[in-house]
Amino acid sequence: MLAMPEMNRIRKLREKKGLSIAEISRETGYNWRTVKKYADGGISVQPTIKRKKGMMEEEGYGQIIDDWLEEDAKLPRKQRRTNKTMFEALCRDHGFQGSYRTVCAYVQKRRPQLKLEKEQRYERLEHPPGEAQVDFGKMTVVTKEGKEEERSVLIVSFPYSNAAFAYPLPAENSECFLHGLTQLFRQAGGVPKALRIDNLSAAIVSIRKGGERQFTEAFEKFQLYYRFDVQVCNPYSGHEKGNAERKVYYTRNLCFVPAPLIESDPELVEWLHRKMVEDRNRPHYEKGRLIVFCKEKIQSFARKSAENDNLTWSLWGRD
Secondary structure, eight states: OOOHHHHHHHHHHHHTSOOOHHHHHHHHOOOHHHHHHHHHSOOOOSOOOOOOOOHHHHTSHHHHHHHHHHHHTTSOGGGSOOHHHHHHHHHHHHOOOSOHHHHHHHHHHHHHHHHHHHHHSOOOOOOOTTEEEEEEEEEEEEOTTSOEEEEEEEEEEETTTTEEEEEEESOOSHHHHHHHHHHHHHHHTSBOSEEEEOSOTTTEEEEOTTSOEEEOHHHHHHHHHHTOEEEEOOTTOGGGGHHHHHHHHHHHHHHSSSOOBOSOHHHHHHHHHHHHHHHTTSBOTTTSSBGGGSOOOOBOOOOOHHHHHTTTTGGGTOO
């Protein structure tokens, strides 16, 4: 449990500043589940027992295992990862330095906790083919000079197929947001029928009386050009685009833990694209086929070559 000042900080960010779960998570550095618990739930005043934290929680390995356990819960028992499989994957793919016993203890503790959390969550929304969600995530990279720097990575996820596409950007302003969407539509080979967003300033100027959103002029033109519907999350309802929020954490653990060494930002674009293509060639957790073969009903990608290609690297200060 968090200390009371941190609980109050999360509640103030939620209720007074109107930030989404994802934005509060980025602001505080806490896992989205922790943020959601204190932002939307009640704060207990009962004394609690301090629990010892280890490398699983503090270094992010626990989040990776949580994702695996939730995926496995939807598979036949014989197809689920064993403790040994998870331990070997952590060592091989994520640089885990702990022991097999540490992994077993964490799994034994978390499996019943995740089952309980699942029962307490909001009822799962059904997502038709062609519906996408979008969110930003802060990722750390190491430059060729050896300095750690942050990049804003735009994630577009398709809940029906569980496919995700990612594109790194220098900022989260309107220009970067629209450029990132254009590149992600191109990677996906089409435009979603509907795009679910939260109340991010790159697309929304204000929330009018009655909940109506006033979009930026640039975003309205972008939507008109690509002809997709916009579904805006209700205030304080980050769970309404929970698939995108989970993909932010999944992408961070998959590609940016540990922080990758990059020679240039265009190289980062190409490298991240390859990593996401590889990820889409894994089995869907319940459809019985690879994610890449879970076809989405998307619209053809109408491309203005001259207009879009001239922008490709200008955001990174080239040409």
